[in-house]
Amino acid sequence: DVKVTQSSRYLVKRTGEKVFLECVQDMDHENMFWYRQDPGLGLRLIYFSYDVKMKEKGDIPEGYSVSREKKERFSLILESASTNQTSMYLCASSPPGQGSYEQYFGPGTRLTVT
């Protein structure tokens, strides 16, 4: 079974802190994604990556950056956390291809910025 793991289930950080969210997948998938999930808004794509060292902005990249140094690991970085970044963060991976493949999700990290 595909397994996508995220480094923390719950995280509490202070405004202005630099925050790292880590995601690891064990299925050798080329594609990895970071979303945030907010009530009534569904999932919104922050960043995605097609391959090692490659990244593309999603729909809401402001205030975030990413790193993909190894194929299995995709990190989301909040450069200076703000209260409006309090959310559920979901990582996902998928095989290469033009969209017919499903995404496999991690359990999520619920981040609270105070």
Place this chain on the structure above:
Amino acid sequence: GNSVTQMEGPVTLSEEAFLTINCTYTATGYPSLFWYVQYPGEGLQLLLKATKADDKGSNKGFEATYRKETTSFHLEKGSVQVSDSAVYFCALTANTGGFKTIFGAGTRLFVKA
């Protein structure tokens, strides 16, 4: 641009009732369509998918048919169980201009015993 609209929840049903969650989409080209389910405290997992017009996806008693003429992909189940209580997301991935997946806002389903 591409978009997905699904019915607002919450939807509350009694056990063994019939379920329909409506989903319509706007997309260029020929998207693939998905239903994902999120159980409490978990990430999303694929429930079913359809990759071309008139395809029917099915899994665990749930079904959805890709209707290009009405741009719809409604989720149905004939007899829901308490264990089906979850949030359901309709999604599409267009195969033109990259392959970002667009998710609907989600519909929360409560099933009462």
